[in-house]
Structure formats: C-alpha cells, structure tokens
Amino acid sequence: MAQANQQTETSDSGGIDLSKSSTRELLAGVTFSLPYLVIAGLFLFGPLLLALYMSLHDWNALEPGQSEFIGFENYQILLSDPEFWNALWNTVYFVVLTVPPIVIGSLLLALGVNRDVKGQWFLRTVFFSPYVLTVAVVGLLWADIFNASGLIPYYVGGGNWLNSHSLAMPALAIATIWWQLAFNFIILLAARQNVSDRLYEAAKLDGASTWRMMRDITIPQMQNPLIFVVIVTFVGSFQVFGQPFIMTDGGPSFSTTTIVLYLYDTAFTGRDFGYAAAVGYVLFMILIAVSATSYYFLSGDRE
Structure with missing residues (x-):
C-alpha cells in the first residue's frame, strides 16, 4: 500500500x-x-x-462623430450599382487573363531552369529581374510599349492598345504577367529543387515517361507551394490597382476600372467613404471565398 x-x-x-x-x-x-x-x-x-x-454609416471624413448610422443601406445600394458590377466583371476578366498564364508559365520556367542547362544563374537573374521593379515603373514602361508608336502596335497592329475597348485589358494583363511571373518562378523553382532526384531515378528504372513523372512525382511533391502560388496570384489579381491606375486610369469608358480602382475613386474623388468601405468589405469576402475554394479543390482534402 x-x-x-x-x-x-x-x-x-x-x-x-x-x-x-x-x-x-x-x-x-x-x-x-x-x-x-x-x-x-x-x-x-x-x-x-x-x-x-x-x-454602416454615411461617413463624414472631416467630422467622424457626425456620421449618420444607416445600417446596410450602402450594401443595398451596391447590389444595384451598375458601376460596381462593371468593375467586378472587369476584375474577373483580368483574373481570367492573368492567373492561368502566371501559374502555368512560372511552373514551366521553374522546371526548365531546373534542368542541367548552361547559364542557369543568368536565366534565373533574367527571369527574376522584372519583379524588382515597382508598379509605377512597370506601368510607365508598358504604357510606352502599347502606345500608338510603341513596339506592340508597330509589330502586331491595333493602334494604341490602351485606347481600345477590346485591347486595353489584355494589355494590362500582358504587363502584369511579365511582371508577376518572377515571384512565382522563384517559389516554384525552390519547391522543385526540394524534390528528391531518387524519385525520378526510380521512376526511370520503371520505364516512366516524362509526362508520367510530371503527373505522379513533380506535381504531387510540389502541391503545397503550388497551392500557395495559385492563392497568392488569385488574391493579387483581384486586388489589381496600380496597372490600370497608371496605364489607363480605368478607361477607355471604364473598360479597365477594377474593384480597387472603383473603391479608390469612390472614396477619394467622390468622398463617399462609407460606400467605399462597403465595396472594400465585399471584395474582402470575395477574396476569402476564392481562397477557400482554391484551397479546397487544389489540396485534394474533401474530408
């Protein structure tokens, strides 16, 4: 005891x-x-x-204490605001134009540079160099390229792309893809270099093709970095502001006005800060939904 x-x-x-x-x-x-x-x-x-x-208020920026509580009136106005829906459509269109090329392009660049080719350090420097530029520099640079006397109209045609209803948004997308590929390229290159070469050696002994190794080894081993890249690219594209602000100012005829640019104009040009805050919160909820949906489908975890 x-x-x-x-x-x-x-x-x-x-x-x-x-x-x-x-x-x-x-x-x-x-x-x-x-x-x-x-x-x-x-x-x-x-x-x-x-x-x-x-x-939730009719916000008075000069005297916040005098702001009038109006409940969800700003959100009700937003749902029937054609300018908001136009900005949302433009943003979705921009996302469709940029996200797949940025993700797929950065993955292909990472896999290509990872191969045993001459001048790897030079290629990595060239591919990453656009990312060190600020959005102002990128916007001004590509505005000149798409100008009526710029390189793109000279070789491809179409006049000044930034003044065209059908070409202005693709022009913004091209500039963004060129600029944003670099960040994702570095992330995916690091992820690819962490995949053990023994897996590929074993697959080759089993007679696996390049596509089979890509599908069964490379993509699964890089799953988490790929999910990160997809979500970050989605969020970044939905929040695009600098490129349309500098290159087109939302034109022509609001064809490149995105949600964040619309929010900015509403707040600092229209002085309607309460309504702009409602637009920002709707964007915030969209980003949460997009991020959660992307993670759900890409992670493969349905339980």
Whole structure:
C-alpha cells in the first residue's frame, strides 16, 4: 500500500510538473508572439473593424462623430450599382487573363531552369529581374510599349492598345504577367529543387515517361507551394490597382476600372467613404471565398 501511494504521489507530481511545463511553454509562445499580435491588431484587425463600422454609416471624413448610422443601406445600394458590377466583371476578366498564364508559365520556367542547362544563374537573374521593379515603373514602361508608336502596335497592329475597348485589358494583363511571373518562378523553382532526384531515378528504372513523372512525382511533391502560388496570384489579381491606375486610369469608358480602382475613386474623388468601405468589405469576402475554394479543390482534402 505504501509503495502504491508513493507511486501515485510520484505520478501526481509528474502530472503537476508537466502541467507547469505546458503553461510555461504557452506563456513563452504568447510572449514571443505578442509583438506580432500587437502590430497585427493595429494595422490589420483594427482597420478591418473600422472599415466595417464605416460601411454602416454615411461617413463624414472631416467630422467622424457626425456620421449618420444607416445600417446596410450602402450594401443595398451596391447590389444595384451598375458601376460596381462593371468593375467586378472587369476584375474577373483580368483574373481570367492573368492567373492561368502566371501559374502555368512560372511552373514551366521553374522546371526548365531546373534542368542541367548552361547559364542557369543568368536565366534565373533574367527571369527574376522584372519583379524588382515597382508598379509605377512597370506601368510607365508598358504604357510606352502599347502606345500608338510603341513596339506592340508597330509589330502586331491595333493602334494604341490602351485606347481600345477590346485591347486595353489584355494589355494590362500582358504587363502584369511579365511582371508577376518572377515571384512565382522563384517559389516554384525552390519547391522543385526540394524534390528528391531518387524519385525520378526510380521512376526511370520503371520505364516512366516524362509526362508520367510530371503527373505522379513533380506535381504531387510540389502541391503545397503550388497551392500557395495559385492563392497568392488569385488574391493579387483581384486586388489589381496600380496597372490600370497608371496605364489607363480605368478607361477607355471604364473598360479597365477594377474593384480597387472603383473603391479608390469612390472614396477619394467622390468622398463617399462609407460606400467605399462597403465595396472594400465585399471584395474582402470575395477574396476569402476564392481562397477557400482554391484551397479546397487544389489540396485534394474533401474530408
């Protein structure tokens, strides 16, 4: 009995020590995370809550205390606003034009550069170099290229692409693809280099073709980076602002006005900050839905 009691006390003592250890680890984790949590609260969660509050008011930017609460009226107006739906359609069109080429193109570049070819370092530098440019530089550069006297109209025709209803958005997409390929290229190149060569050697011994190795080895092994690239590209394309703002200013005839550009014009030109906040929250919900849907279908986890 005494021995059993001693063992019980030892067990209880061990349990208490384990609990104390877990508590210390939790406190240490919270302490180290605190700076990030404070910054996130100030610059992420705080603005999100403020934007939601603004969207429920007829917001007075000069005297916020005089803002009138109007409930969901801004959202009701938004649903029947043809300019909003036009901006949403333009944004979706831009996403369709840019996301597949950026993802597929960056993957092909990463797989090609990963091969044993001469001048790999030079190719990596060339492919990544556009990403170091700012959106202002990219916009001005490609505005000149698509100008009536630029390279594209000279060789392809079509006049000034940025003044064409049918060619302005493809022009923005081409500039964006050229600019954004670089970031995804680096991510996927690093992911490909982490795939063990032994898997490919074993597949070759089994007589697997290049396509079979791509389907059964490369893509599955790069699944998580690919999901990241797809989601980031979707989110980035839905939030496009700098390219249309610099290259077309939403024209011609609002054919390149995207949601974020419409939000900007509504807030800082129309001075309707409450309605602009409602537009921003609708965009926020769209991005959540797109990200969740992309992850669901690409991860292969249906449970």
